[in-house]
Amino acid sequence: MAAKEPVAVLLQATPGASGEMDFLLDYALWFAAVLVVMVLALVLLKRARRLVSPEAPSVEQVSWDLDDLRRLRDSGEITIQQYESLRRQAIDAFTNKKGGAPP
Numbered sequence: 001m002a003a004k005e006p007v008a009v010l011l012q013a014t015p016g017a018s019g020e021m022d023f024l025l026d027y028a029l030w031f032a033a034v035l036v037v038m039v040l041a042l043v044l045l046k047r048a049r050r051l052v053s054p055e056a057p058s059v060e061q062v063s064w065d066l067d068d069l070r071r072l073r074d075s076g077e078i079t080i081q082q083y084e085s086l087r088r089q090a091i092d093a094f095t096n097k098k099g100g101a102p103p
Contacts, residue, residue, distance in 0.1 A: 066090060 066087060073083040 069078070069083055069086055069090070072081060074076045078086070
């Protein structure tokens, strides 16, 4: 108790110290409340965007090669015409990306 008395006496002796402390406490509480509201708003905004925007295909869905096409053709999942069309598209995309002419 003896250690608290000088601090209490000092706060009581300083004019306006109690009011300043109340102001700082109020300011800190409001700042914390606004910060919490902003974080919650960001979380809700991200979730809303995820629900509204169409999902981009993942790498596994986009990534395939000619061996995969052959496997799909051989298993009967795609027709020979689909295989030839997709094969030509893949070759054209590869050669255009490299800057060369298609074979």
